[in-house]
């Protein structure tokens with residue numbers, strides 16, 4: 477064994493440590509929506525505020541998500557590795573639950589990118605129209 | 612004639628090492644370490660690959676690695692699992708070959724970088740499959756796990772290497 481081996485190992489651990497620190501201090505915003513993506517396509521967006529179980533059955537397999545008190549976890553999956561069930565509860569925007577065999581990604585978002593925004597926009601427009609009418 | 616003997620010796624050594632690597636791959640599936648990290652592998656089979664790299668050379672090591680990946684994939688895995696292993700195996704092999712060429716590191720250095728890069732390669736494929744960069748959240752623990760098992764594998768390889776060299780020398784005098 478050479479001195480360079482130890483330097484190399486130390487460099488890898490240091491890099492991993494720095495990266496962990498960056499991850500630790502960023503993206504800690506608690507989200508309010510859960511987006512499920514399967515095979516690169518958005519499968520659905522759900523509110524984190526509502527305690528619920530979401531059953532997902534696709535050609536890739538069966539998964540069940542559990543939303544409780546603002547965090548989401550994978551409670552059931554018939555994938556061969558079962559890694560997704562071991563990834564615990566997530567509640568911040570940087571975190572994901574990944575079920576690779578099912579090409580499934582669970583993400584936390586601050587705003588609903590599906591229809592929430594458009595709803596807000598139309599609300600804003602009608603308010604403006606109303607203002608104009610009043611004037 | 613001598614050339615022919617060394618050729619057949621190399622081929623039988625490669626066959627033996629492929630079998631050994633497959634046994635290690637199987638043992639790895641029996642070890643119930645499941646940290647829930649996508650793209651994680653302990654990489655015990657790398658003991659055979661890194662030893663072959665130093666004992667026989669890069670061509671033989673690459674051949675053993677590829678044959679192992681395809682055989683294990685066809686026997687125990689699926690098309691996708693072959694793709695992950697292939698990416699991990701190739702990235703890891705290139706890293707180890709590069710370190711060996713610099714001659715500034717021992718087999719332990721090559722093995723630990725190989726272990727870390729194997730997980731990086733698998734994570735890259737995973738990120739491409741789901742098209743989501745957030746998956747790199749898992750990079751730090753994957754690097755650390757790969758590095759630790761790489762060190763253990765490297766220390767073992769350091770002990771095995773002189774034995775392998777002795778066997779090859781003795782076979783030459785027979």
Ligand SMILES: [Zn+2]
Nearest residue numbers: 553555560575
């Ligand atoms: Zn899964």
